[in-house]
Amino acid sequence: MSSSVPNSDRKIVTGPAGYILEDVPHFTDDFPDHPTYPNPLQDNAAYSVVKQYFVDEDDTVPQKIVVHPDSPRGTHFRRAGPRQRVYFEPDDVLACIVTCGGLCPGLNTVIREIVCGLSYMYGVKRILGIDGGYRGFYARNTIHLDLKTVNDIHRSGGTILGTSRGGHDTTKIVDSIQDRGINQVYIIGGDGSQKGAAAIFKEIKKRGLKVAVAGIPKTIDNDIPIIDRSFGFDTAVEEAQRAINAAHVEATSFENGIGLVKLMGRYSGFIAMYATLASRDVDCCLIPESPFFLEGPGGLFEFIDKRLKESGHMVIVIAEGAGQDLLAESMEESTTLKDASGNKLLQDIGLWISQRIKDHFAKKMTLTLKYIDPTYMIRAIPSNASDNVCCTLLAQSAVHGVMAGYNGFTVGLVNGRHTYIPFYRITEKQNKVVITDRMWARLLSSTNQPSFMKQDKIHSNQLVGEPGTMKW
Ligand SMILES: Nc1ncnc2c1ncn2[C@@H]1O[C@H](COP(=O)(O)OP(=O)(O)O)[C@@H](O)[C@H]1O
Ligand SMILES: O=P(O)(O)OC[C@H]1O[C@](O)(COP(=O)(O)O)[C@@H](O)[C@@H]1O
Ligand SMILES: [Mg+2]
Numbered sequence: 001m002s003s004s005v006p007n008s009d010r011k012i013v014t015g016p017a018g019y020i021l022e023d024v025p026h027f028t029d030d031f032p033d034h035p036t037y038p039n040p041l042q043d044n045a046a047y048s049v050v051k052q053y054f055v056d057e058d059d060t061v062p063q064k065i066v067v068h069p070d071s072p073r074g075t076h077f078r079r080a081g082p083r084q085r086v087y088f089e090p091d092d093v094l095a096c097i098v099t100c101g102g103l104c105p106g107l108n109t110v111i112r113e114i115v116c117g118l119s120y121m122y123g124v125k126r127i128l129g130i131d132g133g134y135r136g137f138y139a140r141n142t143i144h145l146d147l148k149t150v151n152d153i154h155r156s157g158g159t160i161l162g163t164s165r166g167g168h169d170t171t172k173i174v175d176s177i178q179d180r181g182i183n184q185v186y187i188i189g190g191d192g193s194q195k196g197a198a199a200i201f202k203e204i205k206k207r208g209l210k211v212a213v214a215g216i217p218k219t220i221d222n223d224i225p226i227i228d229r230s231f232g233f234d235t236a237v238e239e240a241q242r243a244i245n246a247a248h249v250e251a252t253s254f255e256n257g258i259g260l261v262k263l264m265g266r267y268s269g270f271i272a273m274y275a276t277l278a279s280r281d282v283d284c285c286l287i288p289e290s291p292f293f294l295e296g297p298g299g300l301f302e303f304i305d306k307r308l309k310e311s312g313h314m315v316i317v318i319a320e321g322a323g324q325d326l327l328a329e330s331m332e333e334s335t336t337l338k339d340a341s342g343n344k345l346l347q348d349i350g351l352w353i354s355q356r357i358k359d360h361f362a363k364k365m366t367l368t369l370k371y372i373d374p375t376y377m378i379r380a381i382p383s384n385a386s387d388n389v390c391c392t393l394l395a396q397s398a399v400h401g402v403m404a405g406y407n408g409f410t411v412g413l414v415n416g417r418h419t420y421i422p423f424y425r426i427t428e429k430q431n432k433v434v435i436t437d438r439m440w441a442r443l444l445s446s447t448n449q450p451s452f453m454k455q456d457k458i459h460s461n462q463l464v465g466e467p468g469t470m471k472w
Contacts (some may be wrong), residue, residue, distance in 0.1 A: 009202075010424065018072025021060050024401075024409035024420045025201075027087050031210065034405065036085040040123055047082075055081035055400075061417040063226070077226075080397035080411055080418035082121075087405035088183070090123035096182050097145065098130035098137070099159040100189035100196065101341065103376075104220040104232035105239075106383030106391040107188060109154040111161065113395030114186050114216075115145050121396070122403055128182070129160070134196055135167030137176040154388060157380045159188075166340025168196045174203040177211060184212050184402050190219040190230075191430060192341045194410055198423035201408040212402040215410035215423065216394055220379050222270040225431040226421055227412030231391045233271070235384040236264065240275035243374035244315060248281040251313040254368035258304070258314045258357065262350030262373045265319030266343060268432045272319040273443050283307050283314045284449045288321035289433040290440070292452035294356060301360050303450055308365070320375065323349045348373075393418060 011023035027034045039054065047053045059079035064071075097114055099107050111129070118124035129143030130136040143161060153160050177185060177200075187197040194215045201213040219230045240263055247259025263272045269287020276285040284303065286292055293299045307314045327347050328335075337345040354371040361367040383391060390413075397418040398411045409420040433440060435451070444451060 010422065015073070018074060019076065020074060021076045021078065022422055022425060023078055024422050025205075025407045027210065027212070027405040027407060030205065030208065034087055034210075036087055036405075037089055039082055039084055039086050039403070040090070041082050041121055042084075044121060053082060054084050055079055057083070061414050061419045063414060065415050077414055077419035077421050078406070080401055080420055082400040083404035085405075086122070086403045088122075088124075088403055090125070093118070093122070093124040093184055094126045094128070094180070094182050095124060095184035095186065096128040096130055096142070096177075096180075097161065097186045097188065098133065099161045099163045099218075100133045100187065100193035101163060101165060101218065102190070102220065103158055103163065103379045104190075104218045104230070105157060105235035105379065105381050106231040106387045107159040107163075107218065108150075108156055109383050109388050109391035110188050110216055110218075110231065110395045111145070111159065112150040112154045113392045114399060115150045116147065117396045117399035119147050121399065128180075132162040133164030133167060134169075134173060134193075135164055136162070138169065138172040139167075142180075154391075155382055157382045163189075164340075165192075165343070168199070168341075170196075170199045170203050173200055174207065174209075177204070178207070178209060183210060184214075186214050186216065186398060186402075188216045188218050190217065190221075191224055191427065192343070193218070194224070194423060195427045197410070198408070198427055201423065205408075212405075212407045214398045214402050214407075215426065216398050217410055217412050217426065220271065221265050221268045223266075223268040223430045223432070224412075224426060225429055226414060226425055227410075228414065228416065231387050231394060232379075232383060233274075233387075234390070235381065235387045236271050236378050237274045237278055238384055239378045239381055240271060240317075240374065241279055243372050243378075244275060244279045244281060244317060247315050247370065247372050248279075248313075250368075250370040250372075251315055254313075256308045256312060256361075256365055256367045258308075258316065258367065258369040260316045260318065260350060260354055260357075260369060260371045262318050262320055262348075262371070262375060264375050264379060266321045266346060267430055269319040269322065270431075270433060272317050272322075273433055273440070276317050277443060277446055279315075279317075280446065281315050282317050283311075283447055284316045285443055285447055286316070286318040286322040287433055288319055288324070290322075290435045290452065291325070292323065294326065294360070298450060298452065300452065301357070303452075304357065304361070305364075308367070318349060318353065320346050320349060323353060327352050 060076035131140035251259035
């Protein structure tokens with residue numbers, strides 16, 4: 001027998017054997033008599049051959065799938081997908097889509113598939129694009145979106161709607177949603193954007209508006225928790241191979257050649273880690289989560305010297321957020337600049353560490369170092385085939401959820417199943433590489449690099465975190 005646990009902004013349902021459902025808000029929470037309509041999908045030719053195409057109301061997905069015989073069933077999330085009844089009539093819908101934050105491969109595919117899903121599956125005709133991120137709600141005209149305007153956009157990188165950082169004024173945004181009569185808001189963005197979505201949802205609830213807010217997580221860094229991975233990540237790892245291959249060619253073409261590649265990863269080093277594991281030509285991978293030092297026994301310079309003596313060349317991959325502490329120490333005044341959204345503005349660690357390596361070895365050996373920075377080339381390309389499928393299923397899941405009356409959720413893959421995740425779980429922390437995890441051990445064993453850690457630090461509690469959510 002399940003019971004709901006009263007909590008101001010959380011819908012927790014408990015069940016036998018430690019079952020917990022962290023549910024998402026629904027229109028009927030505030031509008032119990034909200035009219036419902038048969039899902040038009042039942043008359044849709046594409047679905048009519050599929051026997052069970054509506055998701056069962058009790059379908060939920062476990063957050064943890066590695067369990068013991070006596071493990072409590074633990075946290076579950078509501079499964080995504082179409083329901084028997086919908087809470088919007090097609091002609092009543094005025095939907096809008098906004099893209100926020102940094103670019104990521106697949107943004108246009110998500111936009112395209114939200115428009116196609118609303119149009120083809122639910123017969124919705126009125127869909128607006130918000131120009132240039134959150135500030136576009138109140139500072140710009142809207143962009144008309146229909147099947148024709150989005151038909152080919154998935155072939156281009158970036159976002160046809162434009163994006164921005166900063167400019168999130170909750171009152172002005174919700175005023176604009178209310179004045180325009182918008183009743184569905186699809187927000188495609190990273191950790192910052194999802195926090196912004198939560199603030200918008202809270203204001204909409206406070207005003208008692210019948211408006212659905214859905215987040216689609218976008219993070220090339222993979223710094224959003226709970227979800228298996230973000231769209232665009234696979235494309236980024238694949239594209240990074242080209243830079244790593246170039247670095248390997250340069251490094252092997254000169255005596256004591258070093259190819260150094262900087263990849264995205266402000267706080268989380270997933271791209272650097274997976275690009276290194278995919279390449280097998282990388283001798284050293286440096287990420288923000290794994291501190292390292294340059295001089296002395298066990299330091300980076302000692303390892304470079306050893307590896308060059310062994311093979312005469314070396315490839316180093318460094319995430320842009322790695323080593324920022326070392327760089328800051330070397331500067332007279334400590335500058336912690338932030339971008340318009342409050343994210344840390346990084347110094348170019350690739351340039352700095354390249355110069356430090358050249359200076360260190362200048363009097364010791366003939367060394368040729370080539371520094372490659374493909375960061376923006378990687379995030380500005382269109383998504384690959386795998387990510388296009390990921391974008392399509394994410395977008396369709398978001399549309400199904402909103403039409404079924406769910407609200408205040410971020411859609412995401414959890415253990416290979418699409419789910420609706422409450423905003424507070426998405427925004428409560430950032431997803432980071434846990435260097436005491438087996439995945440990082442696989443990385444170290446693939447490059448044979450040292451951990452650059454002093455033994456006493458490796459097992460201190462500051463390093464042991466929850467296992468990362470990468471499900472690969
Ligand atoms: N805590 C927050 N509350 C409300 N809006 C936020 C918050 N953090 C970021 N935002 C807004 O979300 C948008 C995107 O955030 P940003 O961090 O730049 O990129 P991303 O969402 O990709 O991580 C920006 O317009 C920013 O102003
Ligand atoms: O777009 P900017 O301001 O150059 O920011 C670069 C940052 O954007 C990212 O590509 C993605 O960051 P967001 O998730 O905040 O959009 C980071 O990897 C990188 O550090
Ligand atoms: Mg972010």
